[in-house]
Amino acid sequence: MNTQSLAQGASIPASSASSSGAATPAHSVLAPNTGTDALLFKDDPQFWFEISRLFGAADYGGALFGEVIAIAKNIKSGDYDSWYDANNAFADRLAEEAAGQLRRGHKISARDNYLRACSYYRSAEFFLHANPEDPRVKRAYERSVACYKAAGALFTPAIEPVEIPYEGTTLPGYFHPVDNSGMPRPTLVLDNGFDGSAEEMHWMGARAAVERGFNVLVFDGPGQFGTVHRQGLHFRPDWENVVTPVVDYVLTRKDVNPRKIALHCVSLGGYLAPRAAAFEHRLAACISDDGVYDYGIAQLSGIPADKREAVLAALSAPSAPQLDAMLENAMKTNSVARWAFTHGMYAFGVDTPRAYLAAAQAFHMRDGIAEQIKCPTLVCEAEKDLFFQGQAQQLFDHLTCPKTLMRFTDAEGAGAHCEAGASRLAYGRMYDWLDETLSAAN
Numbered sequence: 001m002n003t004q005s006l007a008q009g010a011s012i013p014a015s016s017a018s019s020s021g022a023a024t025p026a027h028s029v030l031a032p033n034t035g036t037d038a039l040l041f042k043d044d045p046q047f048w049f050e051i052s053r054l055f056g057a058a059d060y061g062g063a064l065f066g067e068v069i070a071i072a073k074n075i076k077s078g079d080y081d082s083w084y085d086a087n088n089a090f091a092d093r094l095a096e097e098a099a100g101q102l103r104r105g106h107k108i109s110a111r112d113n114y115l116r117a118c119s120y121y122r123s124a125e126f127f128l129h130a131n132p133e134d135p136r137v138k139r140a141y142e143r144s145v146a147c148y149k150a151a152g153a154l155f156t157p158a159i160e161p162v163e164i165p166y167e168g169t170t171l172p173g174y175f176h177p178v179d180n181s182g183m184p185r186p187t188l189v190l191d192n193g194f195d196g197s198a199e200e201m202h203w204m205g206a207r208a209a210v211e212r213g214f215n216v217l218v219f220d221g222p223g224q225f226g227t228v229h230r231q232g233l234h235f236r237p238d239w240e241n242v243v244t245p246v247v248d249y250v251l252t253r254k255d256v257n258p259r260k261i262a263l264h265c266v267s268l269g270g271y272l273a274p275r276a277a278a279f280e281h282r283l284a285a286c287i288s289d290d291g292v293y294d295y296g297i298a299q300l301s302g303i304p305a306d307k308r309e310a311v312l313a314a315l316s317a318p319s320a321p322q323l324d325a326m327l328e329n330a331m332k333t334n335s336v337a338r339w340a341f342t343h344g345m346y347a348f349g350v351d352t353p354r355a356y357l358a359a360a361q362a363f364h365m366r367d368g369i370a371e372q373i374k375c376p377t378l379v380c381e382a383e384k385d386l387f388f389q390g391q392a393q394q395l396f397d398h399l400t401c402p403k404t405l406m407r408f409t410d411a412e413g414a415g416a417h418c419e420a421g422a423s424r425l426a427y428g429r430m431y432d433w434l435d436e437t438l439s440a441a442n
Helices: 003-007 043-059 064-070 080-103 105-125 135-152 205-210 225-231 242-250 270-277 304-317 320-334 335-348 353-360 391-398 422-439
Strands: 160-166 169-176 187-191 214-217 254-268 286-287 379-383 405-409
Touching: 043 105, 043 335, 043 422, 064 080, 064 105, 080 105, 080 135, 105 135, 135 160, 135 169, 135 225, 160 214, 160 242, 160 422, 169 205, 169 225, 169 242, 187 205, 187 242, 187 270, 187 422, 205 214, 205 422, 214 242, 242 254, 242 270, 254 270, 254 422, 270 286, 270 379, 270 391, 270 422, 304 320, 304 335, 304 353, 320 335, 320 353, 335 353, 379 391, 379 422, 405 422
Parallel strands: 187 214, 187 254, 254 286, 286 379, 379 405
Antiparallel strands: 160 169, 169 214
8 A cells, every 4th residue: 555545545454443343542543452341331441431530530539439420320321411411510519519618617528529529520521622612611621620729728738729931821730739848849740641631630649749748740731631721722742842841940949859850741641751851851750651652653553564654644645535534434433533533633733633643643752762861760551551552661662761660450450541540559659669769869
């Protein structure tokens, strides 16, 4: 198959798409992979993963098991409206209850309800990005942030909202101090990936790190929750140009030990963290969770190697109707591809699935980039990662810095993408590594 024949409509090999109609993974949209075994939404791996994500939020107060079950009962597989309605209704009820508790002086109860309301509002708008102008998107975003700020103010010490200077605007974030002493401490910079939020990172690392004596700065970069909603900023591959201003900000704080700043990013952040660390050498340590060596190629893993060059060329061709048709069909028949392309177009600022895949090809650690990392680096690998199978090992193999590969298995309940559902196990291991690594730093 050559580029010309593909653009003119030649057949794409059957192995490049799921022949069974089963969902294909969001970051590997052309390869069948159903991730961990589903207990709910057995016919919809994307809905199952997002429910698992909510279950995992319970470890640090972002959900309750019974609440997630109650929400799931009101959701129909593949029905984005029912997903929104179920999550939003629960969030509305919790937010109203929290407001009443706060008026009556019950601060702990209000804090806990606000925190879970934030989580369910974030989840509510998750599948609606095919139409960013849908008023439900704006409402859920604004209420998620408002509930989190209300919860954060009720923690002791309070979680501080921050605005980080960035290219003529700001990046939203939160500073989680260990205490109010102002003593310089090791500090973890924490960032999400393709589709999460700075608020969500409360239960995806921030509180686990604070418990272990790290200050934490969480932020949303371009393409992520806060910046897309507020300013329409979109993803960029040169993440060092995002992290460097964040490190600049961290270094203005007297409660930060400037020699002990670490970076931990999750999901697509498994690429973003090592990419930044390759060029931002003020970092004392880096955690890639789960590791990603080549984000763009990972999405084409179902294409046979001898056909991949033609497909890559077709991504940027003026016209590729056969490929466009295949991607459109994937969105109709595969639940994960449907979400991945709609969110990818939204977060990357492009208009078609093919344009999204083309833009994704710039997100890689090839050409000696991985080899430029100097700081100790932890690469995490989940056994049944729904999105990045094999990527962690590739990244690890290319690193020349002090490095550790940390594997999480399905048998221990930690085999899902980013160890969803096993937070206390996973962050215990990761941040023990970080504590030992920073303790050895000068």
